[in-house]
Amino acid sequence: MTILSLISEQAPIEGQKYVQLETLFQQAISEGTLEPGEKLPPLRIAAWNAKCSLGTMSRVYTSLERKGLVVAEVGRGTFVQEKSKIGADIILPSPRTIEATSKSNDVGYIDLGMNAIANDWGENLIRWALKRAAEKASSLTLMTYRDGFGDPSQKLAMRQFLPASLQDISNERIVITHGAQNGIFTALSRLTSPGDNVCIEPLSYPGISAALSQAGLSSITVKTDDQGICPKSFEKLCIEGRIRILVTTATGHNPTCITTPLSRRNEIGILAERHNVLIIEDDIYGYLYPEAPAPYASLFPNNAIYLTGLAKRITPSLRIGVAVAPPHITMLLAQGITAQTWMVSPILVTAAVEIAGRRDDLTNMPQTVKAQADQRSELTKTMLRGKVKSLDICRSHAWIELPETISAENFVKRAEICGVHVMAGHRFANNSHSGHQNIRLSIMAPKQTSTLETALHKLKAILSTPNEDVYEMF
Missing domain, CATH: 1.10.10.10 (Winged helix-like DNA-binding domain superfamily/Winged helix DNA-binding domain)
Structure with missing residues (x-):
């Protein structure tokens, strides 16, 4: 057959x-x-x-x-x-890309695909924190099982990783997770049933669709504009009764770079409350936007879950995050963590708590990243403006719409030949018509700005010669 x-x-x-x-x-x-x-x-x-x-x-x-x-x-x-x-290269780079990166220096092969934020302090800080954790962890921490509800003193310390509007909340609203991705999956798996519909944006980072698929859930996309989710489109889906949960990134959206203004957040939040739709907000980049409006969990505390983590702030190896939700939901999240891994690693939590105590660093480090991001944003605009159809930049990445003379798939392949890894827009698409002419560039991934400049020179050459092979120029 x-x-x-x-x-x-x-x-x-x-x-x-x-x-x-x-x-x-x-x-x-x-x-x-x-x-x-x-x-x-x-x-x-x-x-x-x-x-x-x-x-x-x-x-x-x-x-x-x-x-x-x-x-x-x-x-x-x-x-x-x-x-x-099968299943390869869905969220992480392909094995070939990882191998090529590991065998070359930062300039030989340039990875602008993984949305990492390079920093000079992350490695030293995590080494220091792990050493402190090993020295200070008690026998109770090292040799005893705990559950997913977490320790009150640790929750108190972890508030340092939350935006100012959430730092005074009660412990009952806080759950420590294995990171923002774990928080998304735990929330979806505990608060839905297989076959339920979840509302998502037309473009989002692949981890969201991976979590939906793993949980056996279907998705429905809501329309968006340059301010984020469109209220009329969201209200229509709510009235039709087709959704129970909305998953969104309202600040520094990956990949579109949109930060939703306060007025729009209030519109969406009111509609969600009216129609009993729970909002899950992924705010992994929020620490880079202290000027951003308050998150949904602050504006609508009874109807929103806030998720963040330390992967972008400190290092991807520190798989620790924080979830903020209404108390009855934090109980379900804690039960979900217990069911998956029984507890979040006490050693990693202790290390994160040690880092939380370095308040001056937690203030200064984002300022350093923001300064670097501003510099790299201007460099990217200078190099590519006029060569692309549109160019939106935030403090971790750039979202590019290519001219019709070159397809995204062709651009990605030619960039690969030239030694630059970028992400095609369709990798972020949650419907059949989004992202097909787009590219995401992780402008903060290279350790040196000069490395980014080298990559941009190569990408500019590809855009300047859409019908020619340019790799021999390099």
Whole structure:
């Protein structure tokens, strides 16, 4: 049986065709109806056989690609991944990219794909904190099981990593997590049931869709504009009763760089309260925006979860985060952490608490990063402005819309040849029509500004010669 005959016979007549068709393709791949390396039918033919719209089938193919089950090759089509590669390169860089990076110096291969924030103090600080934790941790910390509810004194210290508007909250509203990503997954898995719909933005970092998929949840995208989520679109989804949770990044959005103003946050928050939709706010970059409006958990404390972590602030290896929520929800989050890992590593929590005590550093370090970000933002604008259709920059990355003369897929491949790793916009897309002409550049990832400048020179050359091979110039 071919995939075309399969979808012709089992194509859904009603309901969410996109979800049912994607399931058919997933089963065909797992059962061998679609073999590794096999080319999927052209979109129009597949849509015709499934009796669905071209947009619906395009969404199916895009979702399969984002989950690592298939790979799209420009000019050739979409192919089933080899079994050894299924699931690869969904959130983290591909093994080839990691290997290339590890074998070269910072200038030889430049990674602008992973949204890291290079700093000179992170490594020394984590070494100091771990040493302090080893020296100060009591036998009770080292040799005893704890649960997911956390220690009150640790929660008190961890408030230093929260925005000012949340630093006076009670311990009952705080849960220490394994990081912001763990907080997202724990909240989704504890507060929903498989098959529930979660409202997300058209573009978001891949960890959100990965958490949704792992939890067996479906997503619905809300429309956005240059201020973030559109109230009318969100209200429509709320009235239709199709969503229970909204997941959003309101400050320094990854990848679009949008920071939602206070007036818009109030509009969205009021609608969410009115229709009993819980807001989950990922604020991993919030520490870089002290001037940003208060988070939803401060404006609407009974209807929002705030999540942050130390991966961007200190180092990705410190898998510690903080969740702020209403007390009845923090109980569920704590139970979720207990079910997953029983407890957050006491050693890492102790190290994070030690870092929280260095208040001067926690004030000075973001200021240093902001100064570097301003410098790199101006450099990026100077180098690429006039070569791209649009260029939005925030304090960790840049979001670029390419001219129609070059596709995002082609740009990524040519940049790779030139020794620069960038992320195509479709990797962040949660629907079939977002991000296809965009690129995200992690301008804060290189340790040296001069390294970023080298990368930008190469990218500028690609943009200047869209139909030529430029790698020999370097």
